[in-house]
Structure formats: structure tokens, C-alpha cells
Amino acid sequence: MIAETGHYALILALGVAIVQMVLPVIGTRYRDPQLTAIAVPAAQLEFILIAIAFFALMTAYVTSDFSVLNVWQNSAAAKPMLYKISGVWGNHEGSMILWVLILTLFGAAVATFGTNLPRQLQANVLAVQGSIAVAFLLFIVTTSNPFIRLNPAPFDGQGMNPVLQDPALAFHPPFLYAGYVGFSMAFSFAVAALIDGRIDAAWARWVRPWTLAAWMCLTLGISMGSWWAYYELGWGGFWFWDPVENASFMPWLAGTALLHSALVMEKRDALKVWTILLAIITFSLSLMGTFLVRSGVLTSVHAFAVDPARGVFILAIMGVFIGGAFALFAWRAPLLSQGGLFAPISREGSLVLNNLLLTVACAAVLVGTLYPLALEALTGDKISVGAPFFNLTFGPLIVALLIVVPFGPLLAWKRGDLLAAAQRLMAAAIVALLVMVVVFAFMQKGPWLAPLGIGLGVWLLLGAVTDIANRVKLFGATPEEAWRRARNLPRAAYGGALAHAGLGLVVIGIVATTAWRAERIEALAPGQTLDIAGYQLLFEGVEPHQGPNYRARVGMFKVTRGGSPVTELTPSKREFTVEKNTTTESAIHISWRGDLYVVLGDQLKNGAYSVRVYFNPLVRLIWLGGLVMFIGGGVSLSDRRLRVGAPKRARAKAEAAAAGE
Amino acid sequence: MTRKQRRGVLIGTSLLVLGLAVGLVLYAMSDSIVFFYSPSDLTAMHESPGKRFRLGGLVETGSVVRDAGTTVRFVVTDGAKALPVTYTGVLPDLFREGQGVVAEGTLGSDGVFHADNVLAKHDEKYMPPEVAAKLKKQGVWKGEASGPSPTATN
Numbered sequence: 001m002i003a004e005t006g007h008y009a010l011i012l013a014l015g016v017a018i019v020q021m022v023l024p025v026i027g028t029r030y031r032d033p034q035l036t037a038i039a040v041p042a043a044q045l046e047f048i049l050i051a052i053a054f055f056a057l058m059t060a061y062v063t064s065d066f067s068v069l070n071v072w073q074n075s076a077a078a079k080p081m082l083y084k085i086s087g088v089w090g091n092h093e094g095s096m097i098l099w100v101l102i103l104t105l106f107g108a109a110v111a112t113f114g115t116n117l118p119r120q121l122q123a124n125v126l127a128v129q130g131s132i133a134v135a136f137l138l139f140i141v142t143t144s145n146p147f148i149r150l151n152p153a154p155f156d157g158q159g160m161n162p163v164l165q166d167p168a169l170a171f172h173p174p175f176l177y178a179g180y181v182g183f184s185m186a187f188s189f190a191v192a193a194l195i196d197g198r199i200d201a202a203w204a205r206w207v208r209p210w211t212l213a214a215w216m217c218l219t220l221g222i223s224m225g226s227w228w229a230y231y232e233l234g235w236g237g238f239w240f241w242d243p244v245e246n247a248s249f250m251p252w253l254a255g256t257a258l259l260h261s262a263l264v265m266e267k268r269d270a271l272k273v274w275t276i277l278l279a280i281i282t283f284s285l286s287l288m289g290t291f292l293v294r295s296g297v298l299t300s301v302h303a304f305a306v307d308p309a310r311g312v313f314i315l316a317i318m319g320v321f322i323g324g325a326f327a328l329f330a331w332r333a334p335l336l337s338q339g340g341l342f343a344p345i346s347r348e349g350s351l352v353l354n355n356l357l358l359t360v361a362c363a364a365v366l367v368g369t370l371y372p373l374a375l376e377a378l379t380g381d382k383i384s385v386g387a388p389f390f391n392l393t394f395g396p397l398i399v400a401l402l403i404v405v406p407f408g409p410l411l412a413w414k415r416g417d418l419l420a421a422a423q424r425l426m427a428a429a430i431v432a433l434l435v436m437v438v439v440f441a442f443m444q445k446g447p448w449l450a451p452l453g454i455g456l457g458v459w460l461l462l463g464a465v466t467d468i469a470n471r472v473k474l475f476g477a478t479p480e481e482a483w484r485r486a487r488n489l490p491r492a493a494y495g496g497a498l499a500h501a502g503l504g505l506v507v508i509g510i511v512a513t514t515a516w517r518a519e520r521i522e523a524l525a526p527g528q529t530l531d532i533a534g535y536q537l538l539f540e541g542v543e544p545h546q547g548p549n550y551r552a553r554v555g556m557f558k559v560t561r562g563g564s565p566v567t568e569l570t571p572s573k574r575e576f577t578v579e580k581n582t583t584t585e586s587a588i589h590i591s592w593r594g595d596l597y598v599v600l601g602d603q604l605k606n607g608a609y610s611v612r613v614y615f616n617p618l619v620r621l622i623w624l625g626g627l628v629m630f631i632g633g634g635v636s637l638s639d640r641r642l643r644v645g646a647p648k649r650a651r652a653k654a655e656a657a658a659a660g661e
Numbered sequence: 662m663t664r665k666q667r668r669g670v671l672i673g674t675s676l677l678v679l680g681l682a683v684g685l686v687l688y689a690m691s692d693s694i695v696f697f698y699s700p701s702d703l704t705a706m707h708e709s710p711g712k713r714f715r716l717g718g719l720v721e722t723g724s725v726v727r728d729a730g731t732t733v734r735f736v737v738t739d740g741a742k743a744l745p746v747t748y749t750g751v752l753p754d755l756f757r758e759g760q761g762v763v764a765e766g767t768l769g770s771d772g773v774f775h776a777d778n779v780l781a782k783h784d785e786k787y788m789p790p791e792v793a794a795k796l797k798k799q800g801v802w803k804g805e806a807s808g809p810s811p812t813a814t815n
Contacts, residue, residue, distance in 0.1 A: 234751075344670040356675055360682045367686055381696065384715055384765075388693030393685045397678075521750045523731050573754070582754040601731070601751035610731040612751045 003068050006056025007147035010097075013049035013104075014137040016042055020107075020130030024123035025195070036119060039126035040111040046133060047101075047108035054101045057146050058088050067153035070094065070146040076159040076578045078549040086170035087160050092294060092310075093146035095173060099290070100136050102174075102181040103129065106210075110185070117206065124192035125185075132184055135317045143310045159578035162550065168228040175221030176248055180286040182214020183255055186262075187283035190276045191325055194332040204266035204275065209637060211262055211279075215255045216633035222248055223626030234584040234599045236614040238513070238622055241390045246369040247289035253362035254282040257355045264351050268413060270342060273333050274355070280329060284322040285362075291318050292369070346416040350408035357401040364393040402456055402507065405500055406463020410470060424470055428462035446515040453511030460504030464497040495636025502628030509621030513594070518615040525608040533615035535596055536560045537569070542600070542609065550574040552585075555600040555609065559589060571600040595619050695765065700742040703768070716744065716774055717763045725758055737762060737774070748776040 020042035027035030057070070061084050066072040074091040075084060083090075089098040107129040114122050140146075189207045193199040225248070230238045239245060258278045264271045291314045342348035368385045375381055406428065410421035436455035443451065469475065471493055472485040518533045526541035540556040554572040558565070569587035576583070589596040594617035601610030697715040716737055724736035732749045735758075746764055756762060756779060764776035 234754075341664065341667070344667060344674075352671065353674065356678050360678050364682055364686055368689075371690075383697060384695045386693070386695060389689045392689035392693060393682065396685060397682060521731050584754055599751060604727055604731075610751050 002056050002059050003065070003147045003149065006053040006060075007145065009049045009052040009056065010137065010141060010145075010147070013046055013053065013100075014134065014141060016046045016049060017130050017133040017137055020046060021127055021134050024127040024130075028120045028123050028195075033119075036123040039123040039130075043104070043107040043111035043126045043129065046130070047104040050097070050101050050104045054088075054097050057094055057097060058085060061085065061088050064157065065153075066155070066157050067150050068146075069148040069150050072150055072154055072157045074157070074160050076157040076549065078578065079160060079165070080548055082167065082170055083160060083165045086164075089173050089177075090160055090164050090169075091146075093140070093144045095177075095294070096136065096140050096144055097146060098174065099177050099181060100133060100140065102177050103133055103136070103184060106181060106185055107133070114206075118202075120196060121189075121192055121203070121206075124195050125188045128188035128191045129184065132188075132321070135320065139310075139313050139317065143313055156578070159549075159576065162574065162576040162579055162581050162583045163232060166228060166232055168224050169232075172221055172224040172228060175217045175224060177221075179214050179216075179218025179221055179248075179255075180251060180289060182210060182217060183251060183258075183279075183283045183286045185210035185214065186258060186279040187325070190279035191328060193276060193336075194328045197332055197335045199272050199276070199336050201266055201269050204262050207275075207279070208259070208262045208266055211255065211259050212633055212637050215252070215259055216630050216637070218248065218252050218255060219626055219633065220630045222252060223623050223630070226626075227623050230619070231586050231588060231597075232583070234586050234612075236517075236519075236586070236597050236599075236612075236616060238510075238619065241368070241385075241387050243369045243372075244293050246365050247292045250362050250365055250369070251282055251285040251289055253358050253365065254278065254285050257358040257362075258282050260351045260354050260358075264348050268342065268348055270348055271352070272336050276333065276336070277329060278355070278359075280322075280325045281359075284318070284325070285366075287314075287318045287321060291315060342413070343415045345411065345418050347408065347411045347413045349416070350404065350411050353404060354401065354408065357397055361394050361397040361401070364397060365390065368393065399456065402460060402503070405460055405503070406466065409467040409496060409500075425463060425466055428459060428466050431462055432456070432459035443516065450511055450515035453515070454508055457504045457506075457508030457511065460507060461501050464501035464504065467497050467500070468494065491639040492636045495632045495634070495639070498632030498635060499629045500632075502625040502630075502632055505621045505625030505628060507625075509618050509623075509625060512618035513616045513622070516617045520613045522611055522613075523604050523608045524611045525606065528608075530611065530613060532613050533594075533596070533617075534561055535566065535615070537598070537613065539609070539611065542603075545572065547574065549578060550576045553600070555587075555598075555611070557587070557598055559596065569596070569598050571598045573600055590620065593617060697763075699739040700737060700744040701739055703744065704742050711767055713765065713767055715763055715765045716746065716776070717761070718744075720756070720758050720760055720762050722758045737764065744774055745772070746774045746776050748779050750777075750779075752779055 020039060023035045023042075024039035027033070027038065057068075059065075060068045060071050061075055062081070064071065064075060064077045064084070066075075070091060070093050074094075075087045079087065088094045107126060110117075110122065110125055110129070114125075117125075186207050189203065189210070193203055222245075225245070226238045229240065230236065258275065261271050261275045261278055265275045291311075294310070294314060368389050372383050372385055375383060406425055407418070407421050410416075410424055411418070432455045435458045436451045439451040439454050440448075468486075468489070471489055472482045474482050477485070520530060520532050522530055524530060524539040526539055528539055530537045530539070536559070538558040538560070540558060543554050543556060545552040545554045552572045552574045554570050557569040557571070559567050559569055567589050569589055571587035572585045574583045574585060575581075584599055587598045594615055597614040597616060599612040601612060603609055695713055695715055697717060699718055700716070703716075718737040718739040721736040721738045721743060724734075726734045728734065730749070731751070732747060733752060734745065734747045736743050736745050738744075746766075748764065748766075763780040764774065765778040765780070766774060766776035769775050
């Protein structure tokens with residue numbers, strides 16, 4: 001019964017979405033306030049219906065209702081509760097429902113809290129959101145219905161891929177989707193502005209928080225995915241340039257560019273057309289990410305759908321939205337007025353350079369991701385494009401960007417002084433160079449580029465510090481004056497500096513762990529020891545262990561350093577009985593120097609086990625940096641200017657405009 | 662600076678960055694792309710020793726031999742031809758005899774494929790699509806063997 005309720009709610013939601021897509025546009029076109037006003041309740045009802053469907057599916061999972069095909073395929077009675085819940089989106093059908101749930105949640109938020117938006121803009125935005133919902137609901141209802149029943153109901157389910165039974169992964173998809181779908185807000189606003197043929201700084205003030213929130217979610221989602229891959233897949237790597245990873249990374253790059261260009265638009269009313277284009281590109285990449293990951297074109301743990309009809313359907317959705325948006329852009333963008341002028345050396349100029357490098361780097365990733373698919377379709381040759389390609393293309397472009405990052409915030413709007421900015425950054429540059437020299441002197445091993453990379457990370461960190469120090473006049477004013485300025489500094493300034501500092505941490509982490517990681521693979525018999533990076537590991541043997549839905553063999557390692565005990569590590573191999581699948585659970589000892597990472601391999605002939613041990617220096621900085629960037633985004637988002645004052649001014653402006661009409 | 666000059670600077674910088682990117686992509690394309698072959702492809706086309714590529718097929722049943730250390734030898738087959746492989750390291754969880762595998766490495770002059778990376782990171786029903794496509798071509802494809810699935814009703 002509950003499944004039927006969910007199915008019914010889903011189909012009702014499709015009907016409501018069609019209303020939400022069509023009527024408000026007609027209303028704004030013919031200036032009919034009643035038709036226009038339908039957008040708000042429609043968006044709210046839409047969200048309620050999808051929420052009913054989502055919770056119906058969740059109930060089926062929690063109660064292990066195996067008469068529902070989707071539950072039978074992806075769950076089992078013995079699975080822990082957390083994974084029963086996360087199992088809802090751990091499969092194709094459920095994940096699409098989650099996608100639409102987040103989409104309608106955002107739509108309902110614009111409907112409910114967007115009362116200070118110009119009416120027309122709000123109605124058009126909700127109509128565009130409605131059209132996206134229509135496309136995805138049609139997709140779900142026709143090809144990916146999660147509420148299909150089984151008759152007779154089996155006794156137990158087939159279980160969930162054990163690799164996915166992990167806390168970090170339980171929350172990785174919701175954050176990633178919130179990011180993808182959050183960019184749909186920027187897209188809807190862009191298309192609404194194009195339909196309207198009008199755009200101003202108030203528009204940017206509305207789009208920026210949405211973009212920022214989406215960007216934060218995506219940052220966290222990608223970090224979680226990387227963290228999961230690091231400890232769960234047992235390779236000790238944090239990023240593989242896998243097409244699926246790239247699919248989430250490209251919207252992030254484009255979204256980061258959008259975040260910065262929206263800043264220019266909000267502050268200086270410039271780069272309008274470019275911002276609109278970037279909003280369309282970012283969401284197009286999000287759609288492409290969904291397509292690549294869900295269509296089965298690529299193979300990975302993410303590719304649930306192998307049904308070709310689904311791939312074609314998502315491809316059609318992509319074609320309609322991307323093609324439609326670009327056509328609308330080509331038709332209407334010339335109507336948008338050009339904004340303020342600025343010199344090449346200025347804050348705007350630096351943000352243009354940021355956008356240029358980010359989008360080109362994103363394009364390089366796009367080429368590397370799609371080229372194998374295109375080549376296979378055209379010639380039948382199968383190739384794989386891996387890390388070497390991306391290091392050679394993405395690497396230099398992003399390094400060029402990172403070098404100029406600290407200059408941006410120190411340049412004034414309209415016309416900046418590069419020399420003055422360079423003088424302010426002198427201290428940061430000197431320290432970064434010193435760090436390079438010290439690292440170069442102490443680290444004999446590793447590539448010669450690595451000390452430069454560490455220096456670059458330090459440069460970013462200190463550049464962020466310089467930015468804040470400069471704004472509060474730390475060295476030019478009395479301490480009281482500096483403190484007063486520090487308190488009055490807008491939170492967005494702190495947020496931006498934090499995000500740039502987080503980027504510095506990520507760079508240091510990536511460089512250190514890539515350049516100076518130590519790896520040992522040995523056959524160890526119980527009682528034997530292994531030395532790595534100053535640690536000594538004593539292998540004490542293997543013990544059996546019984547988990548809730550798996551059996552495990554647990555390796556016991558005693559870790560000492562210079563004779564004194566450090567910790568005990570217990571890597572294991574888990575055999576999942578229902579899924580008939582094994583997973584490798586690595587054991588990690590975390591210290592400020594880095595991670596000691598142990599993986600238990602197969603049993604060999606003579607009672608020994610193959611053991612893989614890594615030492616990954618400073619690897620934690622990668623995820624810490626991601627977290628700092630997320631927090632920076634949050635601090636920025638909490639800036640009062642983004643919430644209270646701006647919309648009021650926007651409304652005053654809109655009312656003035658309405659009065660003038 | 663006039664408006665025209667400003668535009669010139671902007672367009673010039675854009676072209677410079679784009680040109681740089683295109684150059685990098687073309688250079689990387691010629692240098693760092695890894696091809697995917699089955700054992701039959703290799704006998705047909707004589708890949709030069711030392712070049713990196715990916716080898717895909719099934720792990721031949723009974724061919725896995727573990728040496729004293731962590732070196733493993735096995736044979737990858739596509740039904741028609743087979744190629745011996747050696748690999749030092751920990752094999753992935755789902756590496757099994759008779760299952761699909763993708764190995765990345767170089768072909769030695771001794772005719773043995775030296776893998777430095779072995780991928781089989783999917784569930785037991787899974788077959789890498791490259792492998793599946795090559796096997797279909799060789800005519801040894803057995804279809805997606807999965808458990809009995811009850812009939813679905815709406």
C-alpha cells in the first residue's frame with residue numbers, strides 16, 4: 001500500500017510540475033497576475049508530493065519490504081539501519097528520486113522565501129525549475145520506477161554492494177546532488193533572465209547565495225568521495241582521474257568560475273552575458289555528470305543503469321535543456337545591456353583571468369573525459385586517459401591560476417595597482433621561497449617540482465592571511481583600530497580568505513603525498529616485521545571475526561616507532577555472506593606527519609599473507625583543506641549583505657521599476 | 662587605455678590561454694594515452710615491447726601461480742589467444758579465476774606482460790565492458806549469468 005501511495009504521489013507530482021512549467025510563463029507573458037501566482041503553491045505542492053514518494057520508498061527500505069523490486073535488488077534484512085536508509089539512494093531509481101527531491105526542495109524554498117523577488121522573475125524561475133522536474137519525473141515514471149512490485153515477494157533481498165556500505169558514502173550522494181541541483185537554481189535564474197530580457201545586480205545578489213550553497217555542497221561531496229576512495233578501495237590514493245570523478249569535478253570548476261563572475265556582476269554590474277553563459281554551462285556539466293554516471297556509458301560502482309533506454313532518455317533531457325538554453329542565449333543575450341568598464345589590471349580583470357583559466361582547465365578535463373568515448377564511438381579503438389594526461393594538461397593551467405590567486409583580492413575594483421599589491425605580498429612571497437629552499441634541502445628524495453608545489457601552497461595560505469591583514473590595516477594602524485576593523489570586516493571577506501587558504505592546504509597535501517609517499521608490498525608470516533618511514537610493524541597473525549552481515553579475517557599489527565609502541569592496526573578482509581562479495585578494510589594510523597596505511601592481502605602458500613603498507617605524508621590536509629573551503633563558503637553565506645539588505649534594495653528597485661512602467 | 666585596447670588585452674589573453682591549453686592537450690594526447698587490447702589483438706598487431714597498454718580478458722582457470730614473495734603469475738585469455746602475465750603486489754578483492762580482469766603495464770621482450778596495476782574492482786556479476794565486447798567478438802560470451810529473478814509486476 002505504501003509503495004502504491006509513493007507511486008501515485010510521483011505521478012501526481014508530474015502533473016503538478018507540468019502546471020508549474022506552463023501556467024506561470026503564460027501568466028508573465030500576458031501579464032495575468034493570477035496565472036503568474038500559481039507558480040508559488042505549485043512549487044510547494046510539488047515538493048510535498050515528491051517528499052511523500054521519497055519517504056514511501058524509504059519506509060519500504062526500512063521495513064525491508066521485499067515485495068518491492070527495488071528493495072529486493074538493493075537491500076537485505078540483515079543490513080544495518082544506516083545502510084538501509086542510505087540504500088534508498090544507493091541505486092539508480094532511488095538516486096533519481098533523491099535528485100528530484102532536492103530539486104523541488106530548492107524550488108519550494110524560492111517559492112516560500114523568495115517573497116522579496118520581483119514577481120515575474122520568481123514565476124519564471126519556478127517555471128524553469130518545473131520544466132526540469134517534468135523531464136526527470138517523466139524519466140523516473142517511464143524508465144526507472146522504484147515502486148514496481150514483485151509477486152511472490154522473496155524471503156530476503158539481494159543486498160547492497162558492500163563497498164558502498166560505508167558512513168562517508170551514505171552522505172556522499174546527497175551532498176553531490178545538492179551541489180548539482182543547486183546549480184540548477186543558477187540555471188533557472190539565468191534562463192528566467194533571458195526570457196525576461198532583463199538582468200541587473202539584484203539578480204546576481206539572488207543567484208550568488210544559491211551558487212555558493214551549491215558549490216559548498218559539491219565541495220563537501222567531492223571531498224567525501226575522495227576520502228571514501230582513499231580508505232575503502234585499498235589503493236591508498238585520493239584521486240584517480242576516473243571519468244566518474246571528473247563528472248563531478250567539472251561542474252565544480254565551472255561553478256567556482258561562476259561564483260567569481262557573479263561577484264563581479266553583483267559589485268560592478270559587469271560580465272553579465274558571461275555570467276549567464278557560465279550559469280548555463282555549469283548546470284549543463286551537472287546534467288552531463290548525471291548522464292555519464294547514470295547511463296552506463298562509463299563503468300564504475302556508480303553506473304547502476306545498464307538499460308540503454310535510460311541512457312537515451314537522459315541524453316534527450318540533456319539535449320533539450322542544454323540546446324534550448326544555448327539557443328535562448330543566442331537569441332536573447334544581445335538584449336542584455338553591457339555593464340561597467342574596467343582596466344585589465346583590476347579586481348574585475350583578475351576575476352576574468354580566474355574565469356578564463358578555470359573554464360579552460362575545465363575544458364581540458366572535459367576533453368580527457370569524453371575523448372575515449374568519442375574515439376570508441378568513431379573508430380572502435382578503446383583507450384584509457386589517465387593521470388598522466390590530466391597532469392600534463394590540467395596541471396599547468398591550474399598552477400598558473402594558483403600563482404595569481406593571492407593578487408586578486410589585493411587589487412582595487414575598476415583600476416588596480418599591481419606594484420602595490422606585489423609589495424604587500426612581498427612577505428608572503430619571501431616566506432614561500434624560504435619554505436621551498438628548506439624543503440629542497442631536507443627532502444633529498446622525490447621530484448624536484450615537489451618543493452615548488454609546497455611553496456605554492458604556502459604562498460596561497462599566506463596570501464589569504466595577507467589579504468585579511470591588509471584589510472584590517474594590521475601593520476598600519478593601532479591595535480585597537482585594527483581590532484575594530486577586523487570586527488567590522490564583512491564576513492564574505494573572511495569567507496573568501498578561508499576558501500583560498502583551504503585551497504593552499506589542499507595543494508600542500510596533494511604535493512606532499514604524491515611526491516613523498518612510501519610504499520611497501522611484502523609477504524609477511526606471523527612474527528615477521530616490516531619497516532616503513534620510521535615505523536616498525538610487527539605482524540602478529542590473523543584472527544576471525546563475525547560482523548552483523550559479514551565474516552572477516554582481521555590482521556593484527558603492532559606498530560612501534562624507535563622502540564616505543566605507537567598503536568595497533570587491524571586491517572581486515574570482509575566476506576559479505578548475502579552479497580557473496582569481499583571487501584578490503586584498510587587500517588590507518590593518523591599522525592601529524594601523515595597516515596600509516598595498512599592493507600591485508602591474500603593468504604600465500606606458506607601461511608604468510610601479502611601485506612601492502614603505505615606512508616602518505618600530510619594526506620589529511622587534502623580533506624582538511626576541502627573542509628576549510630566548505631567552512632569558508634558557509635562564512636560567506638552567513639554574510640548579512642547576502643540575506644537582509646540586498647533583497648530589500650532589489651525590491652525597492654523592482655517597485656520603482658514597476659511604478660515607472 | 663581605450664575601450665578597444667582593453668578588449669584587445671582581453672582577447673589576446675584568452676587566445677594565449679586557449680592556445681596554451683590546446684598545445685598541452687595535443688602534446689598529452691600523443692604521449693599519455695593508454696590503449697586497450699585483448700590477447701588476440703596483440704598477436705594481430707605486434708605491439709612494440711615497452712609501450713604501456715591495458716590488457717583485458719578472462720583469468721584462465723587454473724593458471725594462477727603464486728611465487729614465494731608477492732609476485733603472482735596468471736594467464737589472460739580471450740578464448741582464442743592467451744598471454745602470460747606477471748604482477749607483484751596485492752590483487753584486488755574480486756580477482757578470481759575465470760573472471761574478467763584488466764591489467765595495465767608493458768609487454769616484455771620475453772613475451773610476458775608485466776602488469777603494474779590490476780583492476781577487477783567490481784562485483785561478481787560484473788564484467789568490464791571492454792572485456793565483454795572483445796569476448797563477444799571472439800564468440801565466447803556466455804551472457805549475463807545472474808541469479809533467478811522473479812517476475813516483476815506493477
